Amino acid sequence: MNPTSALVELLETYHDLHSNWVERFDQPPSPVEFLQIIRRNRPVIISNGFSHWPAVEKWDSSYLKDKITGDITIAQTPFGNADSVVKNNEDGVEYFVKPHTTQGSFAEFLDHLQNDTRESSDPVQYAQSQDDNLHGEYSTLLSDIDEEIPWASVLGTPDAINLWIGNGRSTSALHKDNYENLYCVLSGLKSFVLISPLEVACVRERTLPSATYKADADGGFKIVPDDPPSDVSCWPTLDPDNPEKTSPFWDLCKPLRVDVHPGEILYLPAMWYHKVSQKCAPGSMCIAVNYWYDMDHSGPFYSLCQFVRSSSLLLANGPTFTY
Amino acid sequence: MNPTSALVELLETYHDLHSNWVERFDQPPSPVEFLQIIRRNRPVIISNGFSHWPAVEKWDSSYLKDKITGDITIAQTPFGNADSVVKNNEDGVEYFVKPHTTQGSFAEFLDHLQNDTRESSDPVQYAQSQDDNLHGEYSTLLSDIDEEIPWASVLGTPDAINLWIGNGRSTSALHKDNYENLYCVLSGLKSFVLISPLEVACVRERTLPSATYKADADGGFKIVPDDPPSDVSCWPTLDPDNPEKTSPFWDLCKPLRVDVHPGEILYLPAMWYHKVSQKCAPGSMCIAVNYWYDMDHSGPFYSLCQFVRSSSLLLANGPTFTY
Secondary structure (H helix, E strand, C coil), X not given: CCHHHXXXXXXXXXXXXXXXXXEEECCCCCHHHHHHHHHHCCCEEEECXXXXXXXXXXXXXXXXXXXXXXXEEEEEECCCEECEEEECCCCXXXXXXXXXXXXXXXXXXXXXXXXXXCCCCCCEEEECCCCCHHHCCCHHHHHHCCCCCHHHHXXXXXXXXXXXXXXXXXXXXXXXXXXXXXXXXXXXXXXXXEECHHHHHHCCXXXXXXXXXXXXXXXXXXXXXXXXXXXXXXXXXXXXXXXXXXXXXXXXXXXXXXXXXXXXXXXXXXXXXXXXXXXXXXXXXXXXXXXEEECCCXXXXXXXXXXXXXXXXXXXXXXXXXX | CCHHHHHHHHHHHHHHCCCCCCEEECCCCCHHHHHHHHHHCCCEEEECCCCCCHHHHHCCXXXXXXXXCCEEEXXXXXXXXXXXXXXXXXXXXXXXXXXXXXXXXXXXXXXXXXXXXXXXXXXXXXXXXXXXXXXXXXXXXXXXXXXXXXXXXXXXXXXXXXXXXXXXXXXXEEECCCXXXXXXXXXXXXXXXXXXXXXXXXXXXXXXXXXXXXXCCCCCEEEXXXXXXXXXXXXXXXXXXXXXXXXXXXXXXXXXXXXECCCEEEEEXXXXXXXXXXXXCCCCCEEEEEEXXXXXXXXXXXXXXXXXXXXXXXXXXXXXXXX
16 A cells, blocks of 8 residues: 555545436425435436526516616627636746626627527626625516525535526536535536546646736736736646546546436535536527535534545655655 | 644644543534534533433332343453453553453342442442443343434434443543444443544554463453454554653544433543443442444545544654655
8 A cells, every 4th residue: 555546446436436427306306315325425417496487487688688677797708618727828828817897788698699699709708706696686586586595505605606608619618616506406407527526636727817808909918917916726627528638537436427417406516626618509608606605614524525635646746755 | 834733733733722621511402403413523411311301210229120031141350441451461561451351130230339449349330331231231220211312313223232330440541433423322421532533543553463361260351362463453552541651643633521410411422432431339339321323434424534543653654755
């Protein structure tokens, strides 16, 4: 046994004890069943969890344009790549790049989204402000959904409820959130790649300087390092759809791949890495609502995940071992 | 950061996030509350969980003697030290030593127990067969307790329900069980020292050859190595009441110490190390009933604990690190 074999054993044991698919439930779980799911820290798909929401019937383009009359926050990127690692050709440095954000009319945003195609070279627009926006700029839509999901109240009250509106040109690069997440798809198809926090050795986490896209006058984008400079740490830099060159431990990884259809909820456990891409029919939109609940930092799980991270980084970076 | 500092950080973070006392509940939890407790993998004490059992009123000496008419299994040791590490003076080797077991009349066992004092040099006797004995040799007592604890059914049906009858001369050396344990004290006082599975580096686990005490004709004991030879692995050899000479990581350990009184239930989470000593008034007995439930080997906890064990043993034993 050496440190590498200990880590290999961890991942092999963990995978031996779990299926390599995402379990599906036809009906919402009871609070007790949901706690058992949370305890296992495995993603599941739940059907028929929000079919009673007025949003399911109501949320078409004209209704949304009627209800959202103020300006909204729009994320703009050249390739639909918000919060992702991009090499800046100007200085040759890889940055963690945040999208260019603008404020604009919701109606114009929606028109653009619906006329936008994969062939377009226009900037990709995405309404994805993850700031509890259903209590903020979209609060007129709040009565169309439930503010609490009854069986999920075992996790407390949601810290944030976010509306996401985009199209098939946007992709969320692999990342993780320290929240228990219930992700409800209302229209379009969301394809998730899901990687357990135990597989941290496989995703090549790095510390990167942060930057922001700035739109040019001619419709292009410039990467502008943040001033004052700041770093983003523990950011997974692996693309699970193009992993070959990034991580020596990739062979140990068993990503779960799952499509979440309209009417379905993905329970995405805290600290799981996820990459999300989406599809929607030409002229339509991808709409989702997600609930973020505080994760439990007490209990053994958080501390243990940090330990696996430290151990994995030591192995990946070839530490000086001292006793 | 090096492997030692990663382990130090794990234990310091874990302790920072948790109290160093055992939480007490005045009433039994609901199933949802109990699942939250299990999820935190922390011991708790629950009062008033079995005050309705007929056993609470009925179980005195004469009633027990009336009901238990068959022979029972009695564990005998020189010092009350069942399943403990003992150095055999004959060959100088440290063994994992199991008690000498006999079958005998319950009435005689009880008489001996009640007349036994700390000053005695007689063998220490303990009825502690952990083989679901309330469905076996003590089945006539089963109707005096509940076969299931309603709020604990979220863990399934108990794998075993065990009766323990002894006196203040018996001690259970530090050990762990791969079971979720509900330990109900009916009479006497049980003092637990509890150590988290994350603290495996602190308890000096070792692999030891196993042996069994054999009673001599003159009332003494001989340590007889098992034939064919066998080993017990991952056995914690630290005595938390006399730790100074055993583990270089002991300073990182924060054992919880708690007394469980009659009428109280200790929830002892799976894989927690525990040492148990007991007290009862002269002429009386220490009686407890415990419920063992299968632990969840799926989910991340079991695999993560094994990883901390491997990492800790590598540090303790000074491995050759290879990449």
